[in-house]
Amino acid sequence: MPSPMAIQSASPTPSMFRKKSTPALNTAASYLSAVSEADARARAHGSTPSSTPALSLSSSVTSSSEDTVLHELDDETDNGLAYPKVPPTSEQIFTTVHTEFGHCANDAYRHTSQYNTEHPVKSVQEQDPPYYILLTTYISYIVVIFFGHLRDFFGKRLKAAEYRHLLAHDGYAALNSDFDSFYTRRLKLRIDDCFSHPVTGVPGRTIMLLDRHSANYNKTQILSGTRTRGLNVSSYNYLGFAQSKGGCTDASVECIKRYGLSACGSRREGATLDLHVQGEALVARFLGTEDALISSMGFATNSTIIPALVSKGCLVISDELNHASIRFGVRLSGANVRMFKHNNMKALESLLREVISQGQPKTHRPWKKILVIVEGLYSMEGTLVKLPEILELKKKYKFYVFVDEAHSVGALGPHGRGICDYYGINPSQIDILMGTFTKSFGAAGGYIAGSKQIVDRLRLTGHSGAYAEAMAPPIVTQVIASMASLMGITLSNVEKSSSSRSLLPRHSDGPLQLVNTSECAAYPGTAASSALPPWMPLPQSMCDGSDSSMRLRRLAFNSRYLNRALRKLGFITYGHDDSPVIPLLLFNPGKMAVFSRLMRARATPIVVVVVAYPATPLVTSRVRFCLSASHTKEDIDTILQACDEIGDLLDLKQGAGERWPLHEIMARAVELVKMDVCP
């Protein structure tokens, strides 16, 4: 058996975990026969198929069938991912493909993501590992750095040709000098097989990896032509809208037929489509703000809008762990920047007192404005911003608040409206709500929402309006469809009689209809049917909100379950119990690669993201799980079992607190999730 530390060899060798778990139903035939048996049994008892509220009902789709499990016939792997462990009964109707969006009918595996004012759930105290872990972590870095330099020393002398591009040559300075690229070449390269892994297909509950190997120690990777399906806890697919089948996809297909692919140009130079206007109105209504604008890239939303908000003479106070796009935007703005310790309100307040009293540097003139930029959910830490406390400070210190909801919108709150919804805060208290569609909505692009005056100003002075390409029509459609289904759609009386919007009489040639502002008063509001493109087909379950409510509640359950279960197993994790992003601390850089490879090599492969310096502080290398509504409880159990075994192997269970054995955690999952405070 090859060592797991070794770089994956060309021919996939069976790993030490291969033998262990054999899925109960590993062939299509056995699965389908189980389905039909269940069907027969039900018919014998004379029960009529009905649906539980949590399941999506659509008359057009029959019960679990080849459609929902076998969509990819070349998916030859028997890794227990293609079929549910428990076949459905005849009452259970699933319309999703199990590999994209897991079948889970048990209504107990649901939870609501909401701030509990009586028992506020706090982000866990960041635990320090034992000293020997820290010490060995430092030593491992020292060792690789030492060997890196040693190899460079000899390499430059013995294999000069390979170093040519790293040194000045022919009168050109090196594009990336040997010094600048040291970390990449000598540290990252060693574990490069854990990064940038190419995939194909839907990044849903599972993901199809394109297998690759390297013959030259990761310098180049060669695709071997085979593929491996793995359980996907890496993609930002919080609500599971990454689907190739379903209402959103149908809507986007229809959109491509009608609109084509592009709006051809920038929004202010003749590329504003009715879809953009409808999309913006819907986003505003979804978030409960007066107005909103959308842009074709989330990163660029920050980097091109922040410079339009603040400029020289203004101050930006930024959380130290804010995303690169925010830093990019702030740097372009020319405003002064100060950082405060991550999510530390005391540090923020003392900084505010200092900067307001001191005024601008040197001149001591008062600041024109102060903008505090925070994220709703921090994607590397899993922490939630302490928004109520920030708003308390805002009253006294009169700064403006910009909340980047890239990861929190859709993923948090009982209605999926993000961090405000989670805390029960009126969104009008926040000056700027920013977010992206890349994550929860399974689309691309970003938005800025706020008062009409601010948003209109940003339409004119933000860089994207004049220069960046407008959002592509099918992308807007995905946003509209997924967002509208989260909101639920109020049908007009005529429409109520028919079962879905696709059957509506078409009024696509009529003038553009927009929601009028009086309708927007209610928050969290529903989407008026007239505010959506009339041609957009949406199944019943998406119109009545049952589909989305299932998604939201499954995500909330999954998040809490994995968060608390990992801690009960003894791992050190960061972040908030309700966060769908869960960092599990590994510390040792070497463990990152091994963890990732072991997870990928299991009988049921699990695809994880590992991150280290420079994305995190040097010592706190971690693996990051991103949960999704598409995962089932069994999937989480699979992850837990894998973590449990690998955790023992790699000596990762260093956390303090009460521990439960794995089987107890799995058995008491619901209890664990429903506890107000995890003991």
Add this chain to the structure above:
Amino acid sequence: MSTTSTSLEPLFSILSQTYSTLETTFYKLPGSAVVARYVKSSHQNDPGRTLLEIILILFAIRTLLQSRTRADNSGKHFVQFDEKEIDDLIDDWTPEPLAAPLSAKEQAELTNSPVIVGATGPKPKLSNGKTVTNLASYNFTGLAGNERVKERTIECLVKYGLGSCGPPGFYGTQDVHMQLEQDIADFLGTEAAIIYAQAFATISSVIPAFCKRGDIIVADRGVNFAIQKGLQISRSTIRWYDHNDMKSLEQVLENIEKERRKKKGPLTRRFIVTEGIFDHDGVMSDLPKLVELKLKYKYRLILDESVSFGSVGRTGRGLTELYNVPASQVDMLVGSLANGLTACGGFCAGTNIVVNHQRINGTSFVFSAAMPPLLSVAASEGINILRNTPSILSTLQENTRAVRAIFDKVDCISVPSHPASPMIHLHVRLPSPTHLLPMVPASPALSSSGKPSNPHSPIPRDPEVFDGDLEERILQDVVDEALAQGVMITRAKRLPGQELVEVRPSVRIAITAALSKKDCEKAANVVKAAFIKVVGKRR
């Protein structure tokens, strides 16, 4: 031998003296004895440990320095206040509003801009129900609404879903992305290419990925806004040369070289940053000359082909095809998939080293979700169509020529754009004597004064003189008039106050291969009539 040791004697004595003073001051520090004893004994037991500990201490110091939260209250400008005073200051402070309310003109711009209902294309329908001829949208190749592209993207959509749901480094790289990168590289003839999710966010990440503090960038004074932002982020030393003036460029390069020789500074990275067809006015770069200069002075060339890729050259490969310069001569060739291929996103093509470097250092590549797979497929299919259908580009060129023939003959219009550029800027030329200098000086480099511009400033020595507000108003009237006559055009939208140099207002026309030559001429005549009518009214 003995002489050297005697001559070194004073040095040794100074050294030993400093050492002993250092030692005594060290022992004067409280607790120092303990530290010294610890170090000594641990060194005795295990000399390797000392090294390890020193390294550990260095790490610890480094980690401490990394936290950037320390209050900056040690500076000499810090004023000490007590709590009460601070509270008063806080009460007194009134911030400006976050956004100033819109003026009537700004409001009008927002409410009056046309909204297209349904698909865009050569003849879209507007929200007022009218169908217009579209000379505003970037649809050079006419691929918008192409049925084959639609088919391919729908196939992709029902297989991959819509979003990529992750950055390229974390399972966001789909096989279709790799395919597109390969397609671009093959199409242009470079080793490799990398795709970004938005065209505008491409070059502003490409530049800072390579250019760091201390590096030298020589840039054209007329570069577009995205490049300006990239230059700003890079924090490199920037020298400017006159807009599209190769003599000025050579002079600047020569001066930098002289300066370097004089200072004998270390060899730094040096770049020339410019555009293929300039977004601001449609002027075209002289690529062969650029390449010659960059090779002569050993610079790397970053060329933004956002407008020229997919719009010039026999099959739309851009400037390299037009001038028959191998694309490998351009170190970083940046282009847009949105303009030429009517998909979305941007790319940078170059050697493997250039491309792989960006996979780790291109900020908007690393920290943003990968492009939705269906848009990559659209771009791939677009390239495929261009490659197999040279008639697209020849139609485009014919249409461009036909339209130029009309505009070039109008008194009240001046056209700065290159005759081959399908993006045509129209300036208004006012005959009245109150507006001097309506003409763009052909080459402002060595103008009347004879002295070159200051390379440290983006502002040229003899900046163009124009009445921006007036011209803008006139051009807006032209746009409105043309729209009333059924032709959609647009003013080139700028960000006043944020651009490095204020750009002269213009109407920006985008010719498309999707319209027939006759339609193009008809539309151009409408625009011409609108100009004449609006300018005529002002007399």
